[in-house]
Amino acid sequence: MSSSPIPPTQDNTHHQNTRKPSLAVLSVIALLVAIAIAALIGYIGSESDANANVNLFGLRRLFASSGGRKAVSSPSASRSLSDKVKLGAEVGMARTPVYFLSHGGVSFALLPNIMYDHEHPAYHKLGEIGKEITTKVKPRAVVVFSAHWQAGADTVQVNTAEITDLIYDFYGFPSHYYKEKYPNVGSREIANKVLDALTQAGIKGEGVKRGLDHGVWASFKCAFEPESNPLNVPVVQVSLFKTEDPMQHYRLGQAVSRLREENILIIVSGMAVHNLRDMQFTWGDPRPLPYTVSFDEALKEAVTKKDPAEREKAMTDLLKRPDARQAHPSFDHLLPIHIGAGAAGDDVGRRLWTLKEGSMSWAQYRFGNIANSTSSL
Numbered sequence: 486m487s488s489s490p491i492p493p494t495q496d497n498t499h500h501q502n503t504r505k506p507s508l509a510v511l512s513v514i515a516l517l518v519a520i521a522i523a524a525l526i527g528y529i530g531s532e533s534d535a536n537a538n539v540n541l542f543g544l545r546r547l548f549a550s551s552g553g554r555k556a557v558s559s560p561s562a563s564r565s566l567s568d569k570v571k572l573g574a575e576v577g578m579a580r581t582p583v584y585f586l587s588h589g590g591v592s593f594a595l596l597p598n599i600m601y602d603h604e605h606p607a608y609h610k611l612g613e614i615g616k617e618i619t620t621k622v623k624p625r626a627v628v629v630f631s632a633h634w635q636a637g638a639d640t641v642q643v644n645t646a647e648i649t650d651l652i653y654d655f656y657g658f659p660s661h662y663y664k665e666k667y668p669n670v671g672s673r674e675i676a677n678k679v680l681d682a683l684t685q686a687g688i689k690g691e692g693v694k695r696g697l698d699h700g701v702w703a704s705f706k707c708a709f710e711p712e713s714n715p716l717n718v719p720v721v722q723v724s725l726f727k728t729e730d731p732m733q734h735y736r737l738g739q740a741v742s743r744l745r746e747e748n749i750l751i752i753v754s755g756m757a758v759h760n761l762r763d764m765q766f767t768w769g770d771p772r773p774l775p776y777t778v779s780f781d782e783a784l785k786e787a788v789t790k791k792d793p794a795e796r797e798k799a800m801t802d803l804l805k806r807p808d809a810r811q812a813h814p815s816f817d818h819l820l821p822i823h824i825g826a827g828a829a830g831d832d833v834g835r836r837l838w839t840l841k842e843g844s845m846s847w848a849q850y851r852f853g854n855i856a857n858s859t860s861s862l
Contacts, residue, residue: 579856580745581624583829584614585822587756587847588632588704600665600706607847608707610838613862614849615708619716621858624750626675626719628741630825631700632755632818636724640689641737644722645676650696667702668711672719675749679723679741686740697722700754729816731801731823738827751828753821757781757839758812758846767843774844780812781839781846788826788834788850796834800826812846825852837862 589607602608618624633654636642649671653663676692683690697705701722709716723741726733738751745751758777767774773781783806787799800823803809804816813819826834829852839848851862 580832580853581622581748581750582832582851582853582855583745583751583753583825584618584852585825585850586611586614586704586708586752586754587849588700588754589756589845589847600703606840610840610847610849611704611707612710612714614837614851615705615710615714615716617855617860617862618750619709619714621855621860622750623748624718625748626672626721627716627750627752628675628679628721628723628744629701629752629754630723630725630821631698632725632821633698633700634695634722634724635727635817636691637689638726638728640691641683641726642691642693642695642724643676643679643683644671644695644697645673645692646671646694646696647673649720649722651702652696652698654698665702665706667697667706668715669697669702669705669720671721675719675721678744678747678749679721682741682743683737686736688737688740695722704754725817725820725824729804729820731804731816731820732797734820734823735797735800735827738824738829740827742828742830745828751825753825753828755821756818756845757784757822757848758841758844759818760811760814760844762814763811763844771842773841773846774811776808776811777841777844777846780806780808781841781848783808784822784846784848785836785839788822789836791833793831796826822850825850829853 587607600608634642647670649669651665651667653665655662680690680692697720701720705716705720708714726737738753741751758780760774760776763774780803783803787796787803790796790799803819809816832853834850834852837849837851839846851860854860
């Protein structure tokens with residue numbers, strides 16, 4: 486007995502008709518969910534980039550409260566490519582260099598005051614170095630060590646203040662010296678990075694609120710002239726130890742070296758040769774004293790050694806030279822370059838320029854090269 490196909494009933498027709506719309510609805514919902522997730526990720530990323538740009542261009546000085554600041558994730562955490570570029574942590578990207586600036590002083594009598602003497606060669610050279618930093622290095626922050634801040638024998642202090650004033654750490658000068666201004670802003674985030682680095686290196690660190698001393702602002706006014714070449718990134722000052730131990734300061738530099746991989750620039754500020762007492766004998770005569778010449782060249786020979794171990798020994802031995810106490814009656818202006826050499830790691834030091842003048846040397850140094858750029862210095 487043959488059977489003919491059973492025509493679909495009304496119920497069967499209904500189920501078949503409704504199955505297709507259900508699949509279509511699910512597809513649409515899945516698509517909408519995917520779009521929503523993508524939009525959310527994009528929003529978070531753009532907001533993170535925006536916050537980074539606010540920090541980069543120094544807009545914190547307009548928004549002093551810390552409520553809008555977000556901690557930067559650890560290097561092991563996943564980041565977008567733009568974040569890696571900003572932090573200098575992209576694979577294959579070179580670290581920031583390290584600079585030693587001979588900052589001179591604020592003397593209005595014997596020592597040339599390059600803040601006001603714009604014809605002095607050191608003023609122009611610091612300006613060139615500053616331009617290299619703002620246009621080629623382009624750091625997101627600066628950590629600076631000055632000869633004029635020493636904390637404890639076993640303790641390093643870090644300025645955690647967001648809004649920092651200037652310290653006029655000199656006496657008996659004309660009144661306009663105490664009216665000098667230098668626009669700057671600190672960063673609690675960067676200060677905490679320094680403190681963390683010290684802790685991991687076994688160095689006792691202490692956060693304090695402090696202004697910038699003239700070892701920073703006097704040289705920065707020349708290198709980063711506020712109108713023509715503003716720095717526009719946070720500046721965090723860190724102290725030296727209150728000792729004359731070169732190895733202790735070398736280790737301090739090594740402790741903070743890792744900051745360079747986050748596009749944070751380390752500047753150390755001192756003087757290649759610094760004898761204020763003998764300036765009375767060179768007044769009106771710019772010819773260098775014998776020890777100025779001999780120590781300045783010995784410093785170059787030590788700093789520019791290519792082998793890191795040899796450089797470390799040579800820089801330690803500098804303090805044992807017979808002319809060392811003539812060139813530096815106190816080693817406070819010399820030890821910053823030991824911090825810089827420690828922070829440099831395997832990067833070779835180079836003397837960018839020098840001027841031997843009386844009982845002073847204005848030598849300027851850089852450790853390492855500039856990523857994806859050439860230097861005209």
